[in-house]
Amino acid sequence: MLTKEERREIEAETRRYEQKQAASVEALKIVQRHRGWVSDEGVRDVAELLGMTTAEVDDVATFYSLIYRRPVGRHVILLCDSVSCYVVGYEQARDHLRRRLGVDLGGTSADGRFTLLPVACLGHCELAPAMMIDDDVYGDLGPDSIDAALAKYE
Amino acid sequence: MEQPLTRNIRADGEPLSLQEYEKAGGYQALRKALKSMQPRDVQKAVTDSNLRGRGGAGFPTGKKWSFVPMGDQAPHPKYVVVNADEMEPGTFKDRILMEGDPHQLIEGAILGAYAIEADVAYIFLRSEYKRSAERLARAIAEAYKGRYLGKSILGSSYNLELRLHISAGRYMCGEETGLLNSIEGKRAIPRNKPPYPQTSGLWGKPTVVNNVETFSCVPHIVNNGPDWFKKLSHTEDGGTKIYGVSGKVKRPGAWELPMGTTMREILEDYAGGMRDGLKLRGVIPGGASTEFVTPEDFDVKMDFDEMQKAGSRLGTGTMIVLDDHTCPVGMVLSLEVFFSRESCGWCTPCREGLPWVVDILQGLEDGRGQPGDLELLDMHIKHLAPGNTYCALAPGAMEPLAGALRHFQGDFEQHIREKRCPWK
Ligand SMILES: Cc1cc2nc3c(=O)[nH]c(=O)nc-3n(C[C@H](O)[C@H](O)[C@H](O)COP(=O)(O)O)c2cc1C
Ligand code: SF4
Ligand code: FES
Numbered sequence: 001m002l003t004k005e006e007r008r009e010i011e012a013e014t015r016r017y018e019q020k021q022a023a024s025v026e027a028l029k030i031v032q033r034h035r036g037w038v039s040d041e042g043v044r045d046v047a048e049l050l051g052m053t054t055a056e057v058d059d060v061a062t063f064y065s066l067i068y069r070r071p072v073g074r075h076v077i078l079l080c081d082s083v084s085c086y087v088v089g090y091e092q093a094r095d096h097l098r099r100r101l102g103v104d105l106g107g108t109s110a111d112g113r114f115t116l117l118p119v120a121c122l123g124h125c126e127l128a129p130a131m132m133i134d135d136d137v138y139g140d141l142g143p144d145s146i147d148a149a150l151a152k153y154e
Numbered sequence: 155m156e157q158p159l160t161r162n163i164r165a166d167g168e169p170l171s172l173q174e175y176e177k178a179g180g181y182q183a184l185r186k187a188l189k190s191m192q193p194r195d196v197q198k199a200v201t202d203s204n205l206r207g208r209g210g211a212g213f214p215t216g217k218k219w220s221f222v223p224m225g226d227q228a229p230h231p232k233y234v235v236v237n238a239d240e241m242e243p244g245t246f247k248d249r250i251l252m253e254g255d256p257h258q259l260i261e262g263a264i265l266g267a268y269a270i271e272a273d274v275a276y277i278f279l280r281s282e283y284k285r286s287a288e289r290l291a292r293a294i295a296e297a298y299k300g301r302y303l304g305k306s307i308l309g310s311s312y313n314l315e316l317r318l319h320i321s322a323g324r325y326m327c328g329e330e331t332g333l334l335n336s337i338e339g340k341r342a343i344p345r346n347k348p349p350y351p352q353t354s355g356l357w358g359k360p361t362v363v364n365n366v367e368t369f370s371c372v373p374h375i376v377n378n379g380p381d382w383f384k385k386l387s388h389t390e391d392g393g394t395k396i397y398g399v400s401g402k403v404k405r406p407g408a409w410e411l412p413m414g415t416t417m418r419e420i421l422e423d424y425a426g427g428m429r430d431g432l433k434l435r436g437v438i439p440g441g442a443s444t445e446f447v448t449p450e451d452f453d454v455k456m457d458f459d460e461m462q463k464a465g466s467r468l469g470t471g472t473m474i475v476l477d478d479h480t481c482p483v484g485m486v487l488s489l490e491v492f493f494s495r496e497s498c499g500w501c502t503p504c505r506e507g508l509p510w511v512v513d514i515l516q517g518l519e520d521g522r523g524q525p526g527d528l529e530l531l532d533m534h535i536k537h538l539a540p541g542n543t544y545c546a547l548a549p550g551a552m553e554p555l556a557g558a559l560r561h562f563q564g565d566f567e568q569h570i571r572e573k574r575c576p577w578k
Contacts, residue, residue, distance in 0.1 A: 016317050016319075017337075017338075017339075018231075018356075018357050019338070019339075019357065021338065021339040021340075022337060022338050022339040023339060024339035025321070025322050025336070025339060026320075028322070029320075029322060050339075059340075059341055060339065060340065060341060063324060063341040063342065063498075064321070064322035064323050064324055065322070065323035065324055066281050066322045066323035067322050067323075078282070081488065081491070081492075082243035082244070082442070082488065082489075082492050083243045083244055083438070083442055083474055083485060083488050083489050083492070084243065084244050084400035084401060084474050086484070086485060086488035087400075087401045087402065087474065087475070087476065087477070087480050087485060088400075088401065088402060090488075119282070119323075120241055120243065120323075120325055120492055120495070120496060121241060121242070121243035121244065121245070121442075121492075122282055123240050123241070123245065123246045123248075123249050123280070123282065123283065124246060124249075125243075125244050125245070125246050125398070125400035125406070125472070125474070126246060126398065126399075126400055126406040126407050126408065127406075128400055128406070132282060135284045136284075137282075
């Protein structure tokens with residue numbers, strides 16, 4: 001069931017569009033912000049409020065890469081694997097992160113602190129190689145700058 | 155050299171507040187348009203300026219707007235959408251404009267909306283641009299307070315709502331009709347054209363979609379006139395262009411320069427040439443979906459028509475540099491992994507073809523290359539050509555592959571012959 005807070009936030013979004021369904025992406029993001037990820041129950045909750053079928057909402061939920069249909073760690077690392085980053089050292093950055101976190105791309109560290117995901121170009125190619133942790137972008141990644149960035153998150 | 159789009163952007167990167175933007179001449183173009191120009195006059199100024207869309211395809215902006223039904227009989231609400239999805243790998247120009255001068259984009263969007271008599275405007279922003287989101291939200295609130303948005307803008311009879319829509323990932327959301335589906339809360343798969351969005355777009359109503367940089371040019375055209383805008387450029391296409399360079403150059407970055415500046419000038423004078431000890435082998439000139447250009451063609455002027463003569467496209471004008479210590483096959487593999495992962499899966503050649511291409515390229519990199527692989531790649535280039543797929547993603551994916559096969563065929567053959575990647 002949606003909490004009061006979730007319901008209030010989603011209803012505010014529906015007023016910004018001509019039709020309720022248009023708020024589905026935002027609604028899923030709201031659920032994700034409150035619960036960490038979007039479970040089957042989350043999909044059903046959104047569907048009910050927006051007058052959509054669960055299949056319709058799941059269609060949307062599984063399309064957008066930043067809606068997580070599986071649990072993630074406390075922080076999400078989006079590591080850019082696109083071309084500018086590839087050219088200047090994406091593979092080294094990836095391998096360093098793999099070693100530090102003990103997981104491969106798609107995995108969550110054993111302590112539940114980080115989930116490591118690949119992402120398309122972050123639009124910070126002049127700072128390549130680049131990654132995001134939660135809302136912050138880090139560029140010019142090397143072993144030291146990666147370690148310094150990771151240390152900021154509990 | 156005039157740099158209208160970036161002249162207000164400060165070195166410390168802090169955006170202009172409404173007061174600062176007004177002091178720098180901001181919202182004068184909107185005042186002028188509402189006071190002394192009909193919507194059609196704004197359209198005409200933009201048409202006469204030879205402004206071509208900066209989202210990658212270069213469609214003439216005024217012409218695009220001219221297809222929207224106008225007047226009392228036209229269906230309403232009409233919509234304007236700012237395409238701020240910016241997910242083309244190698245591209246980071248729109249971010250600079252949104253972070254540095256958000257009011258310029260907002261004024262451009264209001265003028266575009268006025269020109270087609272739109273009622274609602276959306277800015278479709280990619281989720282990862284958190285700083286842009288914050289700054290745009292603040293600037294939109296300021297613009298409402300200043301009566302540049304909302305009911306009877308600046309005391310005129312014109313009304314406009316502007317809303318910020320923040321996406322949730324996927325490159326396909328940037329494709330014009332995929333974007334419209336996405337705003338409607340659906341998967342970002344493309345729509346059949348015709349009908350074009352100008353007559354049937356968001357919720358079936360007339361809609362114009364333009365890129366951030368395109369809209370950012372409009373206040374300057376209205377203020378200074380089409381002739382001034384044309385003269386900013388070295389070529390027929392009007393205006394300046396935000397060019398960018400990434401890869402192993404000395405100073406990666408972006409610069410506003412006259413449209414038609416040569417690749418050589420940008421690479422050498424602005425990007426500072428290659429890092430010490432490296433040689434430049436080729437450049438993808440305008441984001442991931444453009445063909446490689448090699449140094450013998452670096453004197454070509456970077457505009458929409460001239461780049462085609464060099465066998466490539468201007469695209470987004472943000473170059474990605476290949477150096478002689480980087481494997482061209484690996485670079486193309488990285489590109490195709492991107493396209494394959496981002497394919498929306500709607501049509502077969504793209505959904506099935508791109509993973510196959512990735513598989514072949516991965517095989518070459520892992521030492522599993524076989525005779526016949528290059529012919530298979532060529533076959534895909536033919537099958538995924540324009541006209542065979544619903545949208546331009548798949549043909550775009552083939553451009554860097556075709557360019558690499560043409561210019562770096564020896565590298566591909568060496569991978570097959572030696573059964574390994576020579577760079578590893
Ligand atoms: C797969 C794909 C992704 C695209 N992504 C973007 C984008 O992020 N931003 C953009 O402005 N145009 C993008 N485009 C181009 C748009 O479809 C459209 O042509 C453009 O927004 C029109 O604006 P313009 O005329 O001002 O260039 C993309 C096209 C395709 C095929
Ligand atoms: S070309 Fe690819 S991205 Fe475009 S509609 Fe077809 S499957 Fe989708
Ligand atoms: S390619 Fe990595 S930020 Fe653009």
